[in-house]
Each structure stands twice: as C-alpha cells, then as structure tokens.
Amino acid sequence: MKNHERLANLALAALTFAPLVVKVDPNLNVILTACLTVYVGCYRSVKATPPTETMSNEHAMRFPLVGSAMLLSLFLLFKFLSKDLVNAVLTCYFFVLGIAALSATLLPAIKRFLPNPWNDNVIVWRFPYFRSLEVEFTKSQIIAAIPGTFFCVWYASKKHWLANNILGLAFCIQGIEMLSLGSFKTGAILLAGLFVYDIFWVFFTPVMVSVAKSFDAPIKLLFPTSDAARPFSMLGLGDIVIPGIFVALALRFDVSRGKESQYFKSAFVGYTAGLVATIIVMNWFQAAQPALLYIVPGVIGFLAAHCLWNGEVKPLLAFDESKTEETSSEETSEADSNKKAD
Secondary structure: OOHHHHHHHHHHHHHHHHHHOOOOOHHHHHHHHHHHHHHHHHHHOOOOOOOOEEOOHHHHHHHHHHHHHHHHHHHHHHHHOOHHHHHHHHHHHHHHHHHHHHHHHHHHHHHOOOOHHHHHOOEEEEEOOEEEEEEEEOHHHHHHHHHHHHHHHHHHHHOOHHHHHHHHHHHHHHHHHHEEOOEHHHHHHHHHHHHHHHHHHHHOOOHHHHHHHHOOOOOEEEEEOOOOOOOEEEEEOHHHHHHHHHHHHHHHHHHHOOOOOOHHHHHHHHHHHHHHHHHHHHHHHOOOOOOHHHHHHHHHHHHHHHHHHHOOHHHHHHOEHHHHHHHHHHHHHHHHHHHHHO
16 A cells, blocks of 8 residues: 555544544535545555446446436335334344445455465355355455444444444445446446436435435435534535546556556546535535536546547547456466466
C-alpha cells in the first residue's frame, strides 16, 4: 500500500469517528467522507486481475428499472405493513451482509499479521444433505469475520449512527473494489439511466425520501447536525458506489496504460465538484436533492473534457476490461505451458 493510500484510509477512519469528540460541519463531513471513500475504493480496485463482477450494456440498461421496482416495493411494504416488522427483517439481512462486507474490508490489514498458509490455503466446506453446495474460505477470512461479527451484534442491538456509518462505508468500499463496469460505454449508459432515475423518484414522487427516512438499515450515511428538528444529514450509498465504480474504471484505465492518475484525477475532481454542487443547492432550497443530478454530469463532463483536450476519445471508448481479463488469462496459460515444456 502506497503512502497516499494509507493516509486516505487513516483520514477516512479519523473523519468517521470525529463527530464523537468534536463538532464537525455536516456539509463538510458529507463531502470529505464521500470523496475519501471513493478514493480508497478506487485504489483497492487496482489489482493484478480486473474486479470479478463485470456489468454488460444490457445489465446497465435494466439497472434503473430493477432499482425502481425495488424502491417502489419497499415503499409499499412500509406503507401497508408495520415499519418495525419490515426493519426487523432488513436488520437480519444486513447483519449477515455486514459481517461479509466488514470482514472483507478488514482482511488486507489482518492478513499481514498471519502466516502465509492461513492466507493461501483454501478450505472447502460442503453443506450437510446438500453436498453440491459448498463454501470456500481461508483461516484468515475466519479471523477477519470475528471482529465483524461482534461489530454487527453491536449494530443490531444499538442501531447507533456510528455503527450504521461503518457498515455503510464497508459496503461502499467493497462495491467500488469488486464491481466493474467493463467499459466506459457501459458506464455512460448506467450513469445516464440512474441520472433520470434519481431525478424522477426525488422530484416527482415522495417515494425516495419516504423510503430513506423509513429504512432503518445501513443504506445511507448519517452525519450528526446541531439541529434538533433534523438531527442528521443523509447521503445514500448509491451516490458513492455508482459514480465510484466509474471513477475506479478511469484509474484502472490509467494503470493499464502505465500512466499514473491521468484521467482518474479528472473523474475524481468531477465527482467532488458534483457533490459540492449538491450540497450548495440543497442548502439553498432547503430540500432533498437527487445527488446524481449533479454528480453524473460532473464525473462524465470532466472526464470527457479532459479526453477531448488530449485527443484520446478512441482509446478511452475502446477500453474493455473483459477483453483485458481474457488476454491476461491467455498469457498466464501460455506462460504455464512454457514452464511445463521447459
């Protein structure tokens, strides 16, 4: 891990705990926390092989529709069923999901202190009576799951805003680290669709705001304020993860060409500018704002302007991580064959 990555991790941790001991301006807290999370997630996504989950153009087109269906379903559940019952079920779901996300986030730091066999040797466990179902894990993953489990027990019992935020940040970092858009074309389709999705559900219906207020689970970050009537400012995890995976793609594009943070800087500055614009407009009108309305043009606009300025539109649009992964696999197989031949 490079020094700037380590500093970003430490800064994010300090900022997360800071409201416990000092008064932090919630607007500044939103901007710094979201930007640091995107930064950390982007650099964690840079690996020898591309992220495991790659999105296709078809998936990107369907994503806003699936998201709308899920959002409307949650709205109806909260409207016609007991909120306590719905949130109890969601708590159980996020308890399990939280252990997995928090363990995966802590794992790189924990692995450094454990023997190599604990990190490398995979244990396969098959379910009783369902031998075809199996789970693979290492001893280091079990060790990482221990603090994650205790932490999720605390979250489920107390529902403290700090516990909510730590789990939310783990979800964001893992999402940016593990998900790949595959190409900038797919990214543009996804962001354009969610741009419309966010505007519609925030400005034209009460659904988004209602679900955000009713949903007692780490799908949003909470930032303490001094206003008794409005004790927390909120930022949805989607406003971090969705643009974050696009910014991460720009970083991996730079790395694939051997250039350090060229287009990544443009995309990251665009994200920061869009987030700042969201906060300014929200405070100006004193009303909830669809953050992607400002973040999407910021990210795509800054990246496109930089790309046009350099005259490198074709290389950027031609970049495809799925092809890169296939090429890497072929090279690895060829190298293994050569070794056996020797």
